[in-house]
Structure formats: structure tokens, C-alpha cells
Amino acid sequence: MTKLWGGRFQKSAEQWVDEFGASIGFDQQLVIEDLTGSIAHVKMLGECRILPIEDVTAILGGLEQLKVKATKDELVFEVANEDIHLNLEKMLIDLIGPVGGKLHTGRSRNDQVATDMHLYLKNRVSEIVDSIKMFQQAILTQAEQHVETIAPGYTHLQRAQPISFAHHLMAYFWMLERDQQRLSESLKRIDMSPLGAGALAGTTFPIDREKAANYLGFEHVYQNSMDAVSDRDFIVEFLSNASLVMMHLSRFAEEIILWSSQEFQFIELDDAFATGSSIMPQKKNPDMAELIRGKTGRVYGNLFSLLTTLKGLPLTYNKDMQEDKEGMFDTVQTLNGSLQIFEGMVRTMTIHTKRLNEAVHQDFSNATELADYLATKGMPFREAHEVTGKLVFLCIQRKIYLLDLTLEDLQEASKLIEADIFNVLSPVSAVKRRNSLGGTGFDQVRLQIEKAKALL
Numbered sequence: 001m002t003k004l005w006g007g008r009f010q011k012s013a014e015q016w017v018d019e020f021g022a023s024i025g026f027d028q029q030l031v032i033e034d035l036t037g038s039i040a041h042v043k044m045l046g047e048c049r050i051l052p053i054e055d056v057t058a059i060l061g062g063l064e065q066l067k068v069k070a071t072k073d074e075l076v077f078e079v080a081n082e083d084i085h086l087n088l089e090k091m092l093i094d095l096i097g098p099v100g101g102k103l104h105t106g107r108s109r110n111d112q113v114a115t116d117m118h119l120y121l122k123n124r125v126s127e128i129v130d131s132i133k134m135f136q137q138a139i140l141t142q143a144e145q146h147v148e149t150i151a152p153g154y155t156h157l158q159r160a161q162p163i164s165f166a167h168h169l170m171a172y173f174w175m176l177e178r179d180q181q182r183l184s185e186s187l188k189r190i191d192m193s194p195l196g197a198g199a200l201a202g203t204t205f206p207i208d209r210e211k212a213a214n215y216l217g218f219e220h221v222y223q224n225s226m227d228a229v230s231d232r233d234f235i236v237e238f239l240s241n242a243s244l245v246m247m248h249l250s251r252f253a254e255e256i257i258l259w260s261s262q263e264f265q266f267i268e269l270d271d272a273f274a275t276g277s278s279i280m281p282q283k284k285n286p287d288m289a290e291l292i293r294g295k296t297g298r299v300y301g302n303l304f305s306l307l308t309t310l311k312g313l314p315l316t317y318n319k320d321m322q323e324d325k326e327g328m329f330d331t332v333q334t335l336n337g338s339l340q341i342f343e344g345m346v347r348t349m350t351i352h353t354k355r356l357n358e359a360v361h362q363d364f365s366n367a368t369e370l371a372d373y374l375a376t377k378g379m380p381f382r383e384a385h386e387v388t389g390k391l392v393f394l395c396i397q398r399k400i401y402l403l404d405l406t407l408e409d410l411q412e413a414s415k416l417i418e419a420d421i422f423n424v425l426s427p428v429s430a431v432k433r434r435n436s437l438g439g440t441g442f443d444q445v446r447l448q449i450e451k452a453k454a455l456l
Helices: 015-021 024-047 053-071 084-096 098-104 109-145 165-190 209-216 225-230 233-259 287-310 319-348 353-360 367-376 381-398 407-413 421-425 427-432 442-455
Strands: 150-155 158-164
Touching: 024 053, 024 084, 024 098, 024 109, 024 209, 024 319, 053 084, 053 098, 084 098, 084 109, 109 165, 109 225, 109 233, 109 319, 109 442, 150 165, 150 353, 150 427, 158 165, 158 427, 165 233, 165 442, 233 287, 233 319, 287 319, 367 381, 367 421, 367 427, 381 407, 407 421, 421 427
Parallel strands: none
Antiparallel strands: 150 158
């Protein structure tokens, strides 16, 4: 089969070479974007009187027919035609005749594929932002129900201080808020049109790039044709932002995995988001959380792969840049899927409030309350820290907790301690009193929930 670009060549490549160099196996995902870009391009060619109206009408009619077939998944792509652009151009020529070949007037596959990817990411990033907001809503719904549910807070995975469980959940809300802000802000650099930049130097045809950009809904056009066809910063930025989102999901997944274990028993996942064992009938494994944690490395890999591909490329287009798409497609699918799974997982999980309450009464996470109490009585904090540490050691020796000590035990350590200490050491009181801005106090948690609602 003669290739659309084959005039200069006297010999065809072997089939396996064509298969190695072809991108149609994956870039067919750009079919709608490619047709959309072509429709805008030919409209512009007609408006600028570069093509006669009868040619424009014929080409537009053919492109619209292909678009209908594409939405019905009726198009058959061939490796011999290499990529999405040549496949569609060949289909168009087969459909309407040689006039279809005029579609490529004033453009190159270089600006064409860049346009496709800008269109693709513009749509997908907006979808991902919507998925993040749905996940944030699921977090908010659970948080509203558990403002006064007391849970152990951790540092170094050791019990640290009691907190509101809602406060813990809301930490992920704010991580996701930064994530969606980064993605939304990146749309400024995605929302740019390379169409009309040609292979690298523009074109001699009197095209109107702004008009084509307007047809496609782009806010800006690239001001340098070489930059337009060689820029993949917008994909790198997306992959970087996606890696941050996945890192946050992975951290949350790790906690979900711990919380649902027999050792913690803080939550139970809905059956829809867990699996069993082929040999151990009792098992309920948090597989979806584990899978999201595992897929994080995959998204990181896509980022580093593209950075490595781009690092030594001279301007402008090089075949290496064909490797920019698979990682982008994979990350879009992985990230959106992970967000949707996590939204359902959090929305449907059962939180064991009784178990959480037991946990904060069986640890020393209230020790800081005692040190702070002594400090408010005038004792230097470092001395208060030491006194409290010795009382904790005493409890460890007796196999009891601070609230199990008698007032006499406490006053032996310091005469500053009075009967009100037992209220101070209460986990509920410890949480409630931490009412500084952004703290875990109930009033502050309710305030951040209201602020979060306003953002959504």
C-alpha cells in the first residue's frame, strides 16, 4: 500500500517495521479530537478563501460522517496508515474522493497531533477536577457525621494526641483542594492552540490561526511556531499534578488499609470495595485501596518517562515524541478510575466509633494535656514534660493509664495538680479544648467543614 507521504520513497518498509513505528494502536483514542481539529481547520480554510466553498462543503460532510461512525465505534484503523491522522485522512479520501486530500492544506501532522493532545487534556483535566470534587463531597459527608468522634492521632505511627476523626478526614479534603486548584490552574497552559504552526515554520498559505482557535474554543494561540509543535510542557505538568494527586490517594489508601485491619478495627469497607481469599474463608482484603497504592508508582513512571524522553531533544519535532501519548492516556485512566473508586470507598465505609473511643482510652495520647496543665500552673514546660514522662513510666510499670492514677499518685509528682486534672485528661476534653485556628477542636472542625462546603 502506497503511503500518503510516500512519493519520495522507492522502497516500502517491511510489515514488522511498520508495526514498530505505528502509533495507531494507542493514538486512536484521539479520534474525536482529531476530527474536531480537522473540522475547525477546514472551516478556517474556507473562511480565508484558501479552499473553494464546494470543497469545504464536501470535506465537512465527510468529516461529520466519520465523526458519527467514530461515536458508534464503527471505524476500522490500519497499521499501514501509521497514526490517527493518516488513517482518518485515508478514510476521508475513500469516502469523498481526492478532494479529501485538500484537508491537509496549511498544516502538518506535527501541529495536528499537538492540537489533538491539547483538546484531549483540556477535556480530561476538567473531568478529573469534577471527580476530585465528588470525592471531596464524600469526605465532607463522612466528616459531618463524625465531628465529635474521638480518634487517636499519630506521629511516627505511634499514638500522639486524641483528635476529632472528622479532622483527620478533612486533612485529605484540603490536600485534594490543592490538587484540583493545581489542575484547574494548569488549564491556562493547556488551553492553547498550536494549529497552523505547520511542521515547524508556519505556512505560506494566508491562514487565520486565531479563527481556527476560536472554532476549537481555545483561549490562546502559540506565538512561536517552533515552540507550538515541540512543546510538551503541558503534558509534563499534567503528569506532575497527577503524581501529586496519586501520592495523596496512596497515603489515604495506606491509612484505609491500616484502619480496616484486625489490629486497628477503626473502619470496615463495604463489600463492593474488598475481596476475599481463595484459601482463607475469613479474609476481607482492602484490595482496591492496595491497588490504588500500587498504581501510584505507575503514574510516577509515566512522568519520569516523558521527562527522560524530552530531555535531549533538539527543536522541533522528533519521532521520540510519539512516546508522549501512552503515558498520558494511561495516567488519565488510572487517575480518574482511582478517584472514582476512592469516592465510593469512603462514601460507603463504616466507621467504628466505639472502637475509636476505646482506643483513645487505652493509650497515653492525653499526656500532652498533663504537661500543658502544669505549664499553665506556672511550671516551665520542660520541667512539666519531665514530670509527665515519669508519670507515664509509672503507668507503664503498673500496666495502667494516666486516667487510672489516683489524685494522690499525681500529687506525689507535683503539688500543682488538683482534682480538675481528670477532666483535663479526658480525651473529649483534650480534643474540645484545642480550638486554635485549624485545630482539632469541635468548633474549629465545624468551621473548616463550612468553609469546605462553600468551596464546593
